[in-house]
Structures are given as structure tokens and as C-alpha cells.
Amino acid sequence: MPSPTHGTAAERTAVLEGLAGVVPPRAVSNDDLPAAWDTDDAWVRRRTGIRVRHWVAPGVSTGDLALEAARRALAVAAAAPVRPLGAATTAPVDAVVVATSTPDRPMPAMAPQLAHRLGLGPVAAWDVAAACSGFVYALAGAAGAIGAGIANRVLIVAAEVYSTLIAPDDRGAGVVFADGAGAVVLRRGEQGEPGSVLGFDLGSDGAGHELIEVPGGGALARSAPDRYTPADLHFKMRGRDVFQEAVTHMTLSAQLLLKNVGWSVHDIDRFVAHQANARILNAVAERIPVPSDRQVANIDRVGNTGAASIPLALADAAEHGRLHAGQRVLLTSFGAGLTWGSAALLWPDLAPVPSVHSTDGPPRSR
Template identity: 70%
Template sequence: MIERRLSGVRRVPVLEGVAGWVPPRVVANDELPAHWQTDDTWVRRRTGIGTRHWVDEGTSTGDLALEAARGALAMAGSPLVDTVLVATSTPDHPMPAMAPVLASRLGLGSVAAFDVSAVCSGFVYGLATAAGMIAGGLAERVLLVAADVYSTLVSPDDRGAGVVFADGAGAVVLRAGEPGEPGSLLAFDLGSDGEGHDLITVPAGGARDRAEPGRYEPVDRYFRMSGREVFQHAVTRMTESSLAVLKTAGWAVEDVQRVVAHQANARILSAVGTRLSIPDDRIVSNIERVGNTGAASIPLALAHAVERGEVHAGERVLLTAFGGGFTWGSVAMVWPDLPSA
């Protein structure tokens, strides 16, 4: 586990733009496949989700990432960055990484560009990566995009994952700034536990598949998750990580004015809030309308919170996530005064 406070360094990342993007196709609970044998009440009771967005044929992760990136750059007031990071579990291709292609589509030239792979914790890991590059003088302005299209990765016969996972993208622009100024990211906590690697996984499709011909079935190329076991791990790790990053930042739980957690499931969000003793009105959530969008969930929730006026300049904000690997992480930051979305 890594815990770091950035107030002791001269350069810290400062948030200056955020945007989200979801595909236009909205799928309500009553429109889910009939063979899943669900209804609106059943889905809402178990997940808190009412609608989600799925891509249409011909739309890829990169297309969603492009739209979110454009929005974040527009809010930041400049299309110029020197580093592009993309967090995703559903890349357009196994190789090359998505970030160089995205940089090219944005017309950014020969900037540094690479992907971050930490499943649903990818955005938090990406923030930490950007922070390290800015602190070390390797970057001045970083575009971080998180995007996933889980509707293409979940088996058509997997009701449990199918009702939860959705498609979306979120992006932020970070610039080098001074510790303590509005928008600054102050502290990080990162961790992992590879013993849980098989509880959130896509077993086939990689080098292991090619190294052991005949081992995997076609269904093994789809996403799978052991929901009950993951629930407990997610609640425990996000709670512990949140407390660790607050300690590193020198904040008490009572100091936190907004919590933006990975939008995994409404029951997980509620359980984390309860364990942290944070009131429901301080927890930002958009899962009811967009579902679980993987790595995109935190920046997409932030973008929607800005649109709805739910987060304000100067507020102390806690970000926390949990994903496959297992991976988890948290960030403590002070919210900036952003232009209207």
C-alpha cells in the first residue's frame, strides 16, 4: 500500500477541467433482455440502478473517450497538454495502447501517452500517476481519461453483471500548481491484493489463453465477477483506504464535505458511507441513471455533480475506488472554482 501527501513538494496537480460522456442509447430496467427475467423493482432493490447507457454497434471505447476528452479540454480553456493517460479495461485493441491514438485524434502531436490498467480503480491510479509526473517535472498539463464499454464485455447470459454494468467516459485536465490552491490534489492512498485476481476477471483472451490451447471456453472471454465476495472486499478496502488518505491529509472524517466513490452498486455506496459515518447528503451518486461504468464512474459522477451544482469551490472532497486485481485507492482534494459545465 502507498500513502503519500503532496503538500511537502513544490508542484502538485490542480484540477482545471472535468467532463463526462455517455452514449445516447438509454436502456431502462424494463428494456433489459426478457430472458434475464427481471423487472424495475427487482433491479432497483438489488443495485439502485434505474437506467444505463449502452453503445450502439460501431461505437467503441475510444469514441467515448474522445468526447469526454474534448469536454474536459474545453472546460480547462486550452486544448494543449503534454501528457495523455487513459484508464480502461475495454481497450479498442489489445495493442497498441489507447492513449497515443486518442492524442492523435485530438491533434495533440507527439505528447507522452500511455494507458493505466487497474480496472475500476483506474481513474484513481491515473490521478496518482499524473501527480507523480507533475511533481517530478515530467509534465505540466495532463489529460486523464477513463472510459469503458462493459456492454461489449459482459456475457449476454450473465444477468448479475448485465443489470449493473454500462458504458461511459469521464475526463479531467490537471495542471502543475502550488500546494493548497483550489483544485489541488493533496494526498493519495493506493493498494492491491493479487490473491483476489480471479474474483473480477476476464479469464481468456490474453497470453495465458494462447500459452495453453484448449484450456478456455468461448464464454471465458467474457467478464465475470463473484458479486457476494466482491461486495465485502469493496466495502472494506474503500473504507480502509478512505481513512488512510484522510489521516495522510490531516483531515478528520467530519471535514469531508463530498465523497465520490466508485459507482459500483448503491448498496456498496451506502455501506461505505455508513462505515465512515458520512451522511447520505454528502455522498455524490449518479448510479441510478448511468449504472456502473467501470473506470469512468468517478470522473463521470464528478462531471454530473458539477452539472447539478452538487459540488462547490473550496469543498474538501474524498475520492475512493475499488476494482479488479484487486486494486483500490483514494484521493483527498480541495474542489476548484470551475467554469459552468
Template identity: 65%
Template sequence: MLRRDDPLTEHAPRPIPVLEAVAGCVPPRVVSNEDLPQHWETSDAWVRRRTGIGTRHWAGEGTSTGDLALTAAEAVLAKCATRSVDLVLVTTSTPDHPIPAMAPALAAKLGLAGVAAFDVSAVCTGFVYGLATASGMIASGIARRVLLVAADVYSTLIGPDDRSAGVVFGDGAGAVVLRAGERGEPGEILGFDLGSDGAGHDLITVPGGGARDRAEPGRFGEQDRHFRMSGREVYQHAVARMTESSLAVLKSAGWTTADVDRVVAHQANARILSSVGSRLSIPDEKILGNIERVGNTGAASIPLALADAVARQEIHAGERVLLTAFGGGLTWGSAVLVWPEAD
């Protein structure tokens, strides 16, 4: 049961959210640029030049977002001293069902029935929003340990003739465990910057399939149940918002861009990542990512990139890390933390 066992007072130290572990997974099917549908008329050189992507993973028949979420959750809990958590959060844009939320079912499959569980929806910014939600629960004293899982299966949303989105997106899941810690402890999450602009809600969207579709019969067709993105406008918004948000969260933490050891941004497009790094004056060697191997995995992209960086020993304890993301809504967000001893 989710509750605050120890009411906070002005004299009691506020719990500090600390990152304990990270893990990720992708489905086994690898789709290279040469494997993309022939009628898209692409080539490996064309896709790499436009996106920086060489391969992506697509879930096969019978594999859902919930399946990937469960695999990532099991992997991250296996890295922890205990499987016990007070709260399970799932962030996704491709839930297994419109109702109910995915988190309660995931908690039950993990043997955590009875704990609080709910979903967070912020498209590709979902992981940062979820991280802020989990951190707030810990800082308020409501939860001591939180499991946050980000998972998306975008291959189920791409229209059969949508080359522009089809070459970009892959499927995957990433998970982290946060716990209550102390100020200055490795893994400490130092701050967030979050924002949105609903005036741009139609720039990244799946128009049909929801309550609006049912409320206005005849307005939406089958094609409206597929993913749509206005690429040029999204590019401009993504670069500007992630840059601004990164600078804001660095300022709140008392850091400058020179203090940052590692940057892990939402793996949207290699050109976006390069532009954000350039605007922040952060050298390429500090920017970590795996977009070339997995593509854009939606909300899962940041934890997947973190898990990959750990596996490749590209990130080390004590390093100052900046996370930043942009997604539909429009939404954006950034976070800063000190990397823990995580494997």
C-alpha cells in the first residue's frame, strides 16, 4: 500500500531520490536498412544520412508492449538487492489496452500485487516525466523505492506506406529503480525541468482510435489510426526545446555545460542529437547514444541508451549526467544526476 509512513516536518531531512539500477531490452528481430519494405525505395546510405540509423528491432507477432516491459522490469530488479518496491510506474504511448493502465498488470506479473501502480503518458518525453514523478514520490516520503519502466512498440503504429516514420522507429523497453537516499550520495538526482505546448499537439499524433473518434463517427478513417509526424517542424521544436530545457536544469543545479561529463538525449534522430550538442557547446565524445543500432524507441530510448552505455563501460560512477527529451504533446524535459555504481 502506498502511504507516507513518516510525516515530514521542517526539522526532518527530506529523502533524496537516488538511481539504484538500470536495464533494458529489445525484441530479437533485427531489421536492417536493407530489410525495410522495398516499396519504401530506401537504401542504407539514404537512411543513415537522414537519421543516423543502421538497424532497429521490431517486435514479432505475439509480442506486445507489456511483454517488453516485463522483460526490462525483471532485468532491472535482478540487479537490486531486493525486489521490494512501493510503486510501479509505466510510461508508454503504445499500451496493450486503452483501459486499464499497464502498471497494475505489470506489478502483478512481478509478484508485486498490492503496491500502487499507474501509467504516465508523455510520448517520447515519458521517461523524464516518469523519473520526475518517481523522484517526487520519494522526496515527499510517500514511497521509498520505485520501479519505473518505459516501453514502446511503435512498429504497431506505423502505416504501411509511411517511409519517413517507418525508417526511424524501433521497439524496446528500459527500466530503472529509484530509492530514497541521502544528499551527496552517488546516484543522486539533482533536479528537473519540464514543459509542454499543447498548441503543437497535432505535430506528433495518432488522430484516430480514441474517444474523439467515437464521438464523431465518420470523421476518422482507418489511416488515422497510424502514427503521424510533421518532421521539419518537429525537428525545429525538438532542437530548441531540448537545448532550452537542458540549460534551465543545469542552471537549477548550479552546473554549466562545462560541468557535464555525459549527455544522454532522447534518441530521435542523429541530426537532432548533433544539433542539440552543438548548441550546448558539448563535444561529441560526451554525448552517448545507441540510435545507430536501435533507432527511435520512444519513451524507452533514454533508459535503453543508459543501459547500453553501462554495458559498454561508457559511463562511470561519479560522472555528472544530463538527460533531455522531446516528444508529442508537445512535451519536453531534462534531468541531472550523478551516476552511481551501477552495472
């Protein structure tokens, strides 16, 4: 019998029916980076594969990006050519899940306020804090809620405003991390139909918690303030160690999930990994292995957007016609914690997905 973290879909199958993403209008090219960082376009591209990233304007929060992505995904779901099974719900969704490591505030969770801003009523709402693995973890939790009969339709939003965590003198993180949000809508459906979520592999290793962290801002710092400084409110990462851990765990997780769902590497039509940096993406794809023409990547145009990176890459690929109904799609991710996770699904027949590059800023009323 499959274990909870390595199982295939239950009888009540979760099916993807909505997808959208958004990045803030402010585009920061490699030439626009702070002069104090002493970088140039060639150096950044060689190390990361990134040409441009997007950062929010002052006053724009993670919740604002999440709201815009959610509205777009719900609109796509509303126009879906296939309607869900069972009686219609009184709201567009029964539950809201937000994946983020840059919440608007430590408490309360972001999901209830997002549900309120969307006018969804008293639906179930909760956050997931698994850093860059957050979207896959949230997807698994939402699929589980559908499988258990808790919900018939779930909105999942992954949103990050990493620009708020970057120290002014941190070139390493500053050239990589960016802001954005991606959202999907899952509904109850039938096994094997386009959009079916087929299975997951999830894992963690808390022994590596110091490899990627924001040390301050939590209960540890409040209980022992003499041990922490204002600098501890910024993002810290041990890049070389993270590279090896990310490549190892994403590769093994993806390979294990392939075995569990009965796919060979030749069955993969599209492969979407967390957009950490181009070198990690290439290393994971080579080890699985997945040919370059089946890989989906947009890190060159949006940077590393944490939990939002996979849904943003999916939305970008869908917009440009690289995803088609029935294709077999493999997702894999790695983040702070340490956490990692993979998911397999059949691509749905979606309504047109709007561009993630919007000329309008997200709403800012809270």
C-alpha cells in the first residue's frame, strides 16, 4: 500500500482546471542592478542564466500579487470547457491554500484574508510554509483535501516578494531572487481525464535548516534578542551546499515519483523544475535525464520566484503553446527546510491563460 507521501491519486481525483501567474511591472535587467554589487550582464548570465527579474514597487505586498494571480486563475477556471462533477458549490472554491515564505505578516495566515478579498465567504483557508517547495506541498495538500471529500474545488496560490528579504550588500541573493505569484484551481474529477493529478513524492531534512534561512524575525529572536541583529532579518544562503542538495534531492524525488506512477523518462512530455538557477536546472535535467526540448524554463525572464516559480513557468509555457491537453507533466522542487517534492499530472484542456507580464500593477487596497 502506498505511503501518504508516495501515493498515487485516490478515487476522488484532483484535476487542474485553472492557471495563471503575474510578475510586477518593474523589470530589473542585469544592467539595472546596483553598482555596488560590481556585476555585469555576462557575469550574471553565466552564473544564473537570468537576464531580468521583477521587483515590486514600494507598498506592494505578497498579498497583492497573490490576489491578482488568484483572480486570473479563477477566471480561467470559470471558462474551462469541462465542468466539475457533483453539485455546484455556493462559491467558486471550497478552500484556499497560500504557499509563501514571504507572508505579509507573521500572523494571521494570508489565506483567510485572500479568501476575504476575493469575496469567497467562510471557506477553509490555510498557508503552507515550505519555501521553494511550497507550491508542490500545497498542491499535494489540496489534492488530498479533494480526495478526502473535504472540498470539491480548491484555489492554490504561491506568491513571493523576495526583494524585501535581500540585504543591500548581498550580491549573491540579489542577482537571483525576484517577486511574483502563480495560482491554480483544482476540482474534483475522474481518474485519467486531462488535468488529473496522478501522484506526489515529498520529503525533508531538517538537519540542513541553516543552508537557506532568514534567522531573525521569529520566536527564537524574540526570546533571545541579544543573539540577533537587524541583519538577521535578511535572507542567507550557503550557495555551494545548496546547489548540491538541490540537484541531489530534485533528481532522486523525480526519479522515485516516475517509478511510483509507472512512467519512464521517455513518457515525460514536459519537465518543470523549480526555477532556482540555470545551472541547477540543467544538472537535474541531465541526471533524470530529460531532453532539452521537453524542459520548461523561464528563469531568464523572471528570476527565482521561490514557491511561485513552478506555476509561473507553467503559465508562461501555456501562454506560449508549449503545453497541450493530455501531455504528461513532471514537476520537481527544492527549498529551505530542507524540503523537496515532485508531482505528476496529465495536462488539462485549459481556457486561454493570460500573460504573466502585466503592464498594470496589482491592487493595493488592504
